[in-house]
Amino acid sequence: MDQKGYRRESFQSATSDEDMLEIAGASMDFSMADDDPPLDREMGGFSSYNGGGMNGTSTMMDFLEEPLPGVGTYEDFNTIDWVREKSRDRDRHREITNRSKESTWALLHSVSDAFSGWLLMLLIGLLAGSLAGLIDISAHWMTDLKEGVCLAGFWFNHEHCCWKSNTTFTDRDKCPEWKSWSQLILGHGEGAFAYILNYFMYVIWALMFSLLAVLLVKGFAPYACGSGIPEIKTILSGFIIRGYLGKWTLVIKTITLVLAVSSGLSLGKEGPLVHVACCCGNILCHLFTKYRKNEAKRREVLSAAAAAGVSVAFGAPIGGVLFSLEEVSYYFPLKTLWRSFFAALVAAFTLRSINPFGNSRLVLFYVEFHMPWHLLELVPFILLGIFGGLWGAFFIRSNIAWCRRRKTTRLGKYPVLEVIVVTAITAVLAFPNEYTRMSTSELISELFNDCGILDSSKLCEYVNDFNSTKGDDLPDRAAGPGVYTAMWQLALALIMKVFITIFTFGMKVPSGLFIPSMAVGAIAGRLLGVAVEQLAFYHHDWAIFSGWCSQGADCITPGLYAMVGAAACLGGVTRMTVSLVVIMFELTGGLEYIVPLMAAAMTSKWVADAIGREGIYDAHIRLNGYPFLEAKEEFSHKTRAMDVMRPRKNDPPLTVITQDSMTVEDVETIITKTTYSGYPVVVSRASQRLVGFVLRRDLIISIENARKKQDGIVSTSVICFTDYCPPLPPSSPSVLKLRSILDLSPFTVTDETPMEIVVDIFRKLGLRQCLVTHNGKLLGIITKKDVLKHIAQMANQDPNSILFN
Amino acid sequence: MNSEDVRCKCICPPYKDHSGHIYNKNVSQKDCDCLHVVEPMPVPGPDVEAYCLRCECKYEERSSVTIKVTIIIYLSILGLLLLYMVYLTLVEPILKRRLLGHSQLIQSDEDIGDHQPFANAHDVLARSRSRANVLNKVEYAQQRWKLQVQEQRKSVFDRHVVLS
Numbered sequence: 001m002d003q004k005g006y007r008r009e010s011f012q013s014a015t016s017d018e019d020m021l022e023i024a025g026a027s028m029d030f031s032m033a034d035d036d037p038p039l040d041r042e043m044g045g046f047s048s049y050n051g052g053g054m055n056g057t058s059t060m061m062d063f064l065e066e067p068l069p070g071v072g073t074y075e076d077f078n079t080i081d082w083v084r085e086k087s088r089d090r091d092r093h094r095e096i097t098n099r100s101k102e103s104t105w106a107l108l109h110s111v112s113d114a115f116s117g118w119l120l121m122l123l124i125g126l127l128a129g130s131l132a133g134l135i136d137i138s139a140h141w142m143t144d145l146k147e148g149v150c151l152a153g154f155w156f157n158h159e160h161c162c163w164k165s166n167t168t169f170t171d172r173d174k175c176p177e178w179k180s181w182s183q184l185i186l187g188h189g190e191g192a193f194a195y196i197l198n199y200f201m202y203v204i205w206a207l208m209f210s211l212l213a214v215l216l217v218k219g220f221a222p223y224a225c226g227s228g229i230p231e232i233k234t235i236l237s238g239f240i241i242r243g244y245l246g247k248w249t250l251v252i253k254t255i256t257l258v259l260a261v262s263s264g265l266s267l268g269k270e271g272p273l274v275h276v277a278c279c280c281g282n283i284l285c286h287l288f289t290k291y292r293k294n295e296a297k298r299r300e301v302l303s304a305a306a307a308a309g310v311s312v313a314f315g316a317p318i319g320g321v322l323f324s325l326e327e328v329s330y331y332f333p334l335k336t337l338w339r340s341f342f343a344a345l346v347a348a349f350t351l352r353s354i355n356p357f358g359n360s361r362l363v364l365f366y367v368e369f370h371m372p373w374h375l376l377e378l379v380p381f382i383l384l385g386i387f388g389g390l391w392g393a394f395f396i397r398s399n400i401a402w403c404r405r406r407k408t409t410r411l412g413k414y415p416v417l418e419v420i421v422v423t424a425i426t427a428v429l430a431f432p433n434e435y436t437r438m439s440t441s442e443l444i445s446e447l448f449n450d451c452g453i454l455d456s457s458k459l460c461e462y463v464n465d466f467n468s469t470k471g472d473d474l475p476d477r478a479a480g481p482g483v484y485t486a487m488w489q490l491a492l493a494l495i496m497k498v499f500i501t502i503f504t505f506g507m508k509v510p511s512g513l514f515i516p517s518m519a520v521g522a523i524a525g526r527l528l529g530v531a532v533e534q535l536a537f538y539h540h541d542w543a544i545f546s547g548w549c550s551q552g553a554d555c556i557t558p559g560l561y562a563m564v565g566a567a568a569c570l571g572g573v574t575r576m577t578v579s580l581v582v583i584m585f586e587l588t589g590g591l592e593y594i595v596p597l598m599a600a601a602m603t604s605k606w607v608a609d610a611i612g613r614e615g616i617y618d619a620h621i622r623l624n625g626y627p628f629l630e631a632k633e634e635f636s637h638k639t640r641a642m643d644v645m646r647p648r649k650n651d652p653p654l655t656v657i658t659q660d661s662m663t664v665e666d667v668e669t670i671i672t673k674t675t676y677s678g679y680p681v682v683v684s685r686a687s688q689r690l691v692g693f694v695l696r697r698d699l700i701i702s703i704e705n706a707r708k709k710q711d712g713i714v715s716t717s718v719i720c721f722t723d724y725c726p727p728l729p730p731s732s733p734s735v736l737k738l739r740s741i742l743d744l745s746p747f748t749v750t751d752e753t754p755m756e757i758v759v760d761i762f763r764k765l766g767l768r769q770c771l772v773t774h775n776g777k778l779l780g781i782i783t784k785k786d787v788l789k790h791i792a793q794m795a796n797q798d799p800n801s802i803l804f805n
Numbered sequence: 806m807n808s809e810d811v812r813c814k815c816i817c818p819p820y821k822d823h824s825g826h827i828y829n830k831n832v833s834q835k836d837c838d839c840l841h842v843v844e845p846m847p848v849p850g851p852d853v854e855a856y857c858l859r860c861e862c863k864y865e866e867r868s869s870v871t872i873k874v875t876i877i878i879y880l881s882i883l884g885l886l887l888l889y890m891v892y893l894t895l896v897e898p899i900l901k902r903r904l905l906g907h908s909q910l911i912q913s914d915e916d917i918g919d920h921q922p923f924a925n926a927h928d929v930l931a932r933s934r935s936r937a938n939v940l941n942k943v944e945y946a947q948q949r950w951k952l953q954v955q956e957q958r959k960s961v962f963d964r965h966v967v968l969s
Contacts, residue, residue: 137872138879153869155876160867163812169825212887219890220954222961226968241967243953255883355868407969415962453818454861456825506969508962624969803966 070701071741074295076242078677079627079784082331082766084743085296092290116288117301121339123284124305125346128277132312132347133354135258135269135276142262143439146205147198148180170456199431202264206427207420209263213256213509214419221252225508228253228275229328230620232306234628235278236299237330238766245275245282245302253279253510260509261439264427266501268440268515274309274328275510277347281305303329304340310583311344312351313514315366319583320344326579327617330631331766365445367588371557374548378599380532380561384525385568385600389607391520392572395502396612400619403506407623415508422503429500435486435493440519443493444566447522448588450559458482459526475552476537479530487530494523506620513616517573518566525565529558560596563588568600572608575615577601625803627788635759637794642751644758644790645772645780654780656682659691659722664703664736665715671699680771680778681721681742688777691721693746693769694738706736748773751780755790762787810867813837817860823847837864 072088074080093113100110141157150161162175181201182194217225223244235241243249257272281301285291291298306328311320321340325332406412430436435443451460452474461482462474479487501516533556536549549555567584570576581597614622621628647654655670657679670679677696683689706713712734718725719736728735748771749758761767762784769783789799813836815828830842839857848856960967 134875134879137875141872141876153873155873156869160869160872163867164809164829166829167827169816169819169827172827212883215890216886218958218962219893220886222954222957223968225961231968243957248950248954251882251886255879255886258879354871403969407965412962412965412969453859454816624967 068701068705071698073697074240075677075697076240078240079768080238080240080295080766081768082238082296083747085294089290089294089297092294113290116290117339118342120284120288120291120301121304121343122346123287124277124281124301125308125343126350127280127284128305128308128343129312129347129350130354131254131276131280132273132351135254135273136351137354138258139261139269142209142258143264145262146202146264148178149184150178152177172456202431202437203424203427206263206265206423209259210265210419210423210509211416213259213263214416214507216252216256216259217508217510218416221246221248222508223249224253224256224275224510226506226510227271227512227617227620228278228510229271230617230624230626232275232278232302233328233330233617234621234626236302236306236328237628237631238295238299238768239627240295245279247279247283250276250279250283257510260511263423264430264437264439265423265507265509265511266426266440266497266504266516266519267509267511267513268518269510269512270310270313270514271512272510273313273512274306277305277309277312278302281308299331300333300336300339303332303336304343307340308343308347312347314583314587315348315351316583316586317341317344317348319579319586322579322582323576327574327576365441365448365587367445367448367450367559367563368590369450369557369559370590370592371450371554371560372592373557373560373596374555376544376548377532377556378596380528381564381596381600382603384521384528384561384565385571385603386607387524388521388565388568388570388572388600388604389609389611390572391498391524391569392517392575392604392608392616393611395498395517395573396608396614396616396619398502399505399616400623402502403620403623406506419507419509422500422507426500426504429496433489433493433496435489435523436496440515444515444519444522444562447526447562448559448566450557459486461486475554476533476549476556478537479534483530487527490523490527494520494527497523513573514570517569521565521567521569522562523565524569525562526558528565529556529561532556532561533558560593563593564596564600567597568604571601572604573616575605575608577605622797622801625801627784627802629759629763629784629788629791631763633791635756635791635794637755639755639790639794640751641749641753641755641758641772641782642774642779644755644786645751645782646786647780654680654778656680656685656688656778657694657719657721658682658684660718660720660726662719663715664707664713664717664719667699667719668703668715671696678769680746680781682778690746690748690771690773690778692742692744693771694721694742698741699738702738702741703736710734710736746771749782750774758782759787759791810869811865813842813862813864815839815842815860815862817843817856820848820852820856820859834864838862 072084096106096110096113099106101107140159141155144157144159148158150156150158152161152164156163158173158178161178162173165175165177167173167175180189180194180198182197183189185197186194188194223241223246231241231244235244253272253276257269257276260267261269281304282298285298285301291301303324307317307320307324309320310323311317314320318341321337321344324340325337329336406418411418438446446457446459449455449459451462453464459482461480462477463480464474464477497516497520501513501520504516505511505513536545536556539545540549540551563584567580571580574580580601581594584597585591585594612619618628618630655674655676657667657670659681661684678693679696679699680693681691683691713736714733717733717736718728719738720726721739721742723739725735725737746769747761747765747767749761751772751774758770761770767784769781771778772780772782785802788802792799792802809831811831811833812829813832813834815830817826817828817839819825826847828842828844830844832841836842839860839862840853842862843857843860846853846856
């Protein structure tokens, strides 16, 4: 592979063709309106900050000093330089503040600049809320389309179709306006043939939806597949993936998410909603110069947009902000906290006013019961936590193994076929069991529901003793035959969901994992809850029950067990802690249940962490080889900077550029021969004293521009990085001054610095590379990729799995 | 507010030998209780209060216009995307094959084996200045977009480097 450390290496390439391809793609890219200012604009009239962290307005400005469009931007699949971006923003802000004293117009400009952040949050909240409303309403309708159609207006789903008519108490689903497919085709809905016809139509619709979804993804926006959260985590830590948060990705993700959810696959829409919200954030950033030109500020906006995404997915604004803080964001300044909250609130409010569920609730499974629980019930709750942890660890292992197989073997060559096969299997297995036939959100809603006298579902078919009913507060009763049927059907549903989700998550359609994990946990919780309830009913004279659960009292609430189970499983998979508890308690509205939820979440996290350290998103980041420097892990080995830096002992020396003695041709040769993404600039080769650091992309653009625009720049022109260039004899060609693209303050460490400190520096400052000096002379360079490889090596993982720079 | 879109739903559980029943009526929020909605009252006079105590009445409203508009918007966008996909995969190659010159242009656009970093920068810097025609702009934008999608497709589906 490579000997030279800090080359910007692409994928598994051995040839330099691939590397050049990346540059070709990136050069094409910087003229796209997606993430970069297009070159179609006038070359004059840019803003006054430039890519060196210097204040460019004051010094003597000739035409060359103004930054070219493209300088200061980044290539695809590269890491941004946080320090540079932050200092650019500070410069810009300082300049606006200074100018604001000059005229009223400038003052207004500065006020509007300060206000622009809040306006942007408002717009993001509105757009995210509207898109979430669109997705919810459409998904509801299309899910029911698999089973029948509404004659009173094809756009109504089953529930809304029967809204106006009177349904019976026991059969709340039947109404004359809603016709199942067999009723429509055959005229009647009973009998074996009608059942088979319904089955057949269900499978056909499911296949059609998922086929459409995968074709749209493949044809228009391949980045729209998957969950999106691992990639957004990486983007927020400073990585650039061009097009991942673009317009087409947004449109395709929204449309195909509805199709994927409606096709009955075992996936959810929460993760993709975060991606959709971040796309909205990225697109709306283009309206404001402050955010469009600065990658670091943009990531603040993306953090807030992620919070808005979770907020509309769960109806949990605070949970959304905490999720963004805990799971998704890398740097989360305090200012972002307030703005994220604002964005999340606006999004939640927008969704509420669209009112997709017809009852002013944001989420389908909002429950409101407030039954007390007893301390002894903590034992089954902790059992549920252990189950959640075990399932989480099992799911992560198997899903990663399956995704790795998809990545490396021939399975990955047939994405469309894979989606169709998985959908077919899911649909065929799901139809016979009514608990898998209904959509997963409805299932969770039914499982969370506490049975009262007004319920008539199978799960609530207890043996009622009418003499002792008092209002809605029913005591613990013996289970009727309906409950037993429901129990074994739920057990089968549990087994099916546990296994099918492994193959579903990660397919080439938008897929989330919150809802399937919650479903698994809710089923397990409800089963345990009913078991405990029946135990308490039949053995109310045992010592553990007699104290608090006398006969005729309502002590066990299976709905609560379902909730705790859902929280445990979700925590086991994602390893969320605070955000999980807050989301669950915002979903239920019950402060009483914080203790059971916390107990289950903690237990599941401990059990899952004991088996495998990473959550699902970190595991996917590692599988894809993204350069994500984990902020939560401690680096505790005793290596030093000289052990990690490049060049190593037997390598050729560091490729450097001298400050005023290299010609354009020399530099071009270096650029063509090597693929490093940046070069240190030294005083001279003999002294190796450091002047600064210059990026490859900036060099290419500047040299190319100079060749075309400036007179007298030829291959033998000297490139000068200093303010005062050495005088040359009059017959030599004119000098190319490139001081404006030089970063004069690169970070350096000495070679004896412990790696603990170096890793800390990289993490805290968001560096991309760090120069290593010895006795004041430049010795080598450490890049982020070297740090990641080193960490992987120390952890006995494969260091070559870090693919990107 | 559309009067069709509000309702008061009362769910009354089984009582003595009467079975459970659900009543829907189009009343305003202040009239949404058992006495106004449950008609005809299945139990005789003295039992009405006991019966009504067990009933739960909820006022609900929805917006059928929102639902209709949303579904129609969604289906139209989906339809447009499908048409565009059909156009791109079936119709456009046939059209392009007819105009030979164009097909060569596509070839050179898709040939991204260009090894010169400087040539590409040069290319892009040059391209920025020659846009005269709106049609050219649209075509250029479309070519650029297709290239981008192709790149993405390669990363995701062929090389499996992102999003596996």
